[in-house]
Every structure is written in structure tokens, then in C-alpha cells.
Amino acid sequence: MGKICVVKSCPSGRKSQNKKNSSPQPLSYFQPTTPARLQNWKISLGIELKATDYICHLHFKEEQIKMYEKLYIKGELIIMPLGKKILKEEALPTIQHQFIPVEFLTSTVDELKIPSLHSNNNGDEELFLVQENNIDPQTILEQDLIEPPFSQHACKDSKNLQEIEAPKLPPFWLYIPEPNGFVFMRMDPTTQQIKIRLRLNKDTSITENVILWNPRAVDYKNLAKKRKILNNLSAEFNTTVVEIGRKIRILRAQWLKEYRKINAVDGKIYKSSWKWFKPLKPVFNISSTVIKNDSDGSSTDDNLIEGQEDDKYLFIRQDYMCNDGEMSKADFIEEDHNCLRSDEHQKFGNYVANKLSSMHYENNIHELKKLIKQHIVQWKEKDDKEYYSI
Incomplete structure (x- = not known):
């Protein structure tokens, strides 16, 4: 049986309403998994609710759900769906639908006051990321852009300024500047979803993987x-x-x-x-x-x-x-x-070393060493194969 929204007036998930969802995202359902959330949702909805009941995303506000990344490419809004929808802890549902799809929140880039970004003569794309907390969008450089954002603040009266070449990124890679470093992301060109996300800190350390x-x-x-x-x-x-x-x-x-x-x-x-x-x-x-x-x-x-x-x-x-x-x-x-710290492996190594030291003929010592090394390599490969297998 498919998922059905517990709100009786909501048509989502019911056979009588087989119309295609007008939202750019497929319907997502959430459950009040914690006692505190269950109590808050009961009060907000005004109905009896169980921890196993489903509430569709249409009863939440758009900013309360992380469902996609929003990008602007040459003034056109591009939505990249995320693999997993995340509901914020403070989100509260209502009986009426309050989810407004992102395409109705804004119509043009000019209304969002997106800052201008210079590009070269080849018509390089301008890529903007709109943060989901409704702050001013941050510009993201593609690999062919020549002038980075910080060069826009240079004094216009200076005559000896040289062009600063922006860091070149591989195809489908973009980055977002953050207070403590940068977040690099790789977008899958077919599914338009973010596949790789790396955070580079100011101290040049990488936190992922x-x-x-x-x-x-x-x-x-x-x-x-x-x-x-x-x-x-x-x-x-x-x-x-x-x-x-x-x-x-x-x-x-x-x-x-x-x-x-x-x-x-x-x-x-x-x-x-x-x-x-x-x-x-x-x-x-x-x-x-x-x-x-x-x-x-x-x-x-x-x-x-x-x-x-x-x-x-x-x-x-x-x-x-x-x-x-x-x-x-x-x-x-x-x-x-x-x-x-001495452990059992070190003790065994000391035992092998003592036995080798007690031997008399170099040829025998050499052959034994060779045999030990061969067995170590053989069993190390076998162990790695078993360890890294799914």
C-alpha cells in the first residue's frame, strides 16, 4: 500500500486524485518520529496523530524542507533535486497546504538583485547559487571565468591593474565560499544531482573521507x-x-x-x-x-x-x-x-626477529625471510580483497 497523507482533506496519495503533482518535486512524506515532534504536530494540525502517520510536504513551508539546490544560469532558474529530502526540526505542518513551489517565489533574476558578474568574450555562463535561507545569492565561478568576484571591489581609478585569472575547475564542478573555507561540489550532468561534496577548510585540511x-x-x-x-x-x-x-x-x-x-x-x-x-x-x-x-x-x-x-x-x-x-x-x-604501545603483533614480530637472530647460516636466513615476505604479501592481498568487498 502506498503512502497516504493523514489529513483527510488532502488529496495526496489517494486513488480518487490521480492527477499529476504540479510541484517540481515528487511528493515526499514525513513522520513525527520523536515524542516532542509528535506533540507539536498534534497541536499545529489540531487532529489526532500517531508516530506512524504520514504528512505530505505540501503541509509544510518551502523553506522548512531541504529538497533541492537552486541555481541561476543566465537568468534561468534551475532546480537540482536532492536524493534525500530533509525536514528541519522546527518545521510545523498545518491543515491547509502552505508549500509554495520555488518557481512561484520569483520570476526573474532582477527581482532577487543578483550581483553582476563579468565574463569573457566567449559568452561564458554565469552561475549563481541561491541559498535556501533567503539571503542574497552567492556567485559561483565556472572554470572559464576570468575575473573573480573580489576583483569587482578594486578601485576603478587604478590604471595598472592586471587581470586576475580565476581558478579553473573541471567540468561540472562548482564551489561556494563559506566563512571557514570552501565547499566544492560536482553535479551529475544527467540527473542534475550533486554527487560529490568536499569541504576545504582555511587551514587547507579536508574534512570529508x-x-x-x-x-x-x-x-x-x-x-x-x-x-x-x-x-x-x-x-x-x-x-x-x-x-x-x-x-x-x-x-x-x-x-x-x-x-x-x-x-x-x-x-x-x-x-x-x-x-x-x-x-x-x-x-x-x-x-x-x-x-x-x-x-x-x-x-x-x-x-x-x-x-x-x-x-x-x-x-x-x-x-x-x-x-x-x-x-x-x-x-x-x-x-x-x-x-x-606494545601489542600482540609487535610481540610476534619480536619473536620472529629473535628466531632469525638465532639461526647460523645466511642462506637459510635469506630463504626464510623471502618465504615470510611472500606469505605476508599473499595474505595481505586476500585480507584487502575481503575487507574492501561489499
Whole structure:
């Protein structure tokens, strides 16, 4: 049985009213899931209500429901439906319909006093985002715009001003400036829904999906959250979950390999020639990452086990970082691994090391090491495949 609005005078969901909904969004239904909401809705509607009853969205005000993102492209209102409708906590329904579709709230861009935005000679599109709290719309730059909004405040009398080229974004990407950073979004061109949303803070840290690569993240060991994020990334990039996890490990290992090349002894700062070193710096936040050091300074992705590993860790102190994220001077504090918490894996590693030390012939030691490494790689791949599978 389909959902039916509990208000008897409301035609939504009833067979007798089979007309197409005039709203740009399909009907959505909400339930008073909490005792406080149930009591408030009873008073507002003036009818008996149960926690399992449905109320259609037409009985709420438009600003009380987050149902879509509103965009203005060249003066035309574009509505991007959200996958999940969210009802605000303070929302109260009434017997009469009070939902006004967004196309009736405004007719032209001029009525909203949208600020002008200069574009180049190729007729680049002007993209505006109208916030749902009815504040002045914020301008959003597309990838081909030349002059950013802050250049509009420059003095008109200045003659030596140079054009500032706006940051270029990939197709279907846009961003919204916020007080503490920026929110980057990717719109699906077919469904016109936002598929990816990333928040970049002022300190260049990224808050989304950090549990995939930061061992010190709060939810780093939350397998359910990890698998949900990996499944979304897998669907977005049309690849397997195992491949997503493998790529993240490769990028992180390669970034750490480049970072370890900083020579702290003679005071020289190493400048990496890898083009992804700087872009990945805010992702692999070095101020909160424990970096494992190799005796020969080298590291690889999945072949890390093949290298000679040292028994020490490097801790990078945040107070030696410049404002732009570059190292003013590298200060590495070496601590023996015995200072860290000893667990069963470390005890087993010590046991293997003791047995290797007690052996007499180098050939036998070499063969045993090789066999151990092969088994570690084999079982690590099997474990990753099971872990990252749906």
C-alpha cells in the first residue's frame, strides 16, 4: 500500500486524485518520529496523530524542507533535486497546504538583485547559487571565468591593474565560499544531482573521507563508514572498491616517500618534482600523520614489505610548518618503537626477529625471510580483497 497523507482533506496519495503533482518535486512524506515532534504536530494540525502517520510536504513551508539546490544560469532558474529530502526540526505542518513551489517565489533574476558578474568574450555562463535561507545569492565561478568576484571591489581609478585569472575547475564542478573555507561540489550532468561534496577548510585540511587515509581520524576503524564511502567512490569512478583502496595506499606511500627526502641534517629543503606532491599535501595531513621511516629512506606502495625497515618512527611537529604549508625547517624527533604501545603483533614480530637472530647460516636466513615476505604479501592481498568487498 502506498503512502497516504493523514489529513483527510488532502488529496495526496489517494486513488480518487490521480492527477499529476504540479510541484517540481515528487511528493515526499514525513513522520513525527520523536515524542516532542509528535506533540507539536498534534497541536499545529489540531487532529489526532500517531508516530506512524504520514504528512505530505505540501503541509509544510518551502523553506522548512531541504529538497533541492537552486541555481541561476543566465537568468534561468534551475532546480537540482536532492536524493534525500530533509525536514528541519522546527518545521510545523498545518491543515491547509502552505508549500509554495520555488518557481512561484520569483520570476526573474532582477527581482532577487543578483550581483553582476563579468565574463569573457566567449559568452561564458554565469552561475549563481541561491541559498535556501533567503539571503542574497552567492556567485559561483565556472572554470572559464576570468575575473573573480573580489576583483569587482578594486578601485576603478587604478590604471595598472592586471587581470586576475580565476581558478579553473573541471567540468561540472562548482564551489561556494563559506566563512571557514570552501565547499566544492560536482553535479551529475544527467540527473542534475550533486554527487560529490568536499569541504576545504582555511587551514587547507579536508574534512570529508579523511577516515580512508588518516589513521588518527576519529572514525578510522569504523568499517561501516569506510565501506559506504568506498562504495560511493566506486560507483562514481566506475571501478572496483578494491582498486579504490589500492590507489589510496599507492598515493599515500608515494607522497610519504617524497616527503622523507627532506634532508634535516644539512638544512636543505628538498623540492619534489612529482606534480601531485603539493596537491596531496592537504589530503595527507602531515601534522597528524605518523610516518614510518625506512633505513634507506625509500618506500613503495604495495612492495613496502620488500624494503629494509627500521624500528623507529618520525613525528613531524606542527609548529615547524609555515603558513603556506611548506617546511620552514624539518624537525624530526626519533623515538624508539618500545615507547609506543606494545601489542600482540609487535610481540610476534619480536619473536620472529629473535628466531632469525638465532639461526647460523645466511642462506637459510635469506630463504626464510623471502618465504615470510611472500606469505605476508599473499595474505595481505586476500585480507584487502575481503575487507574492501561489499
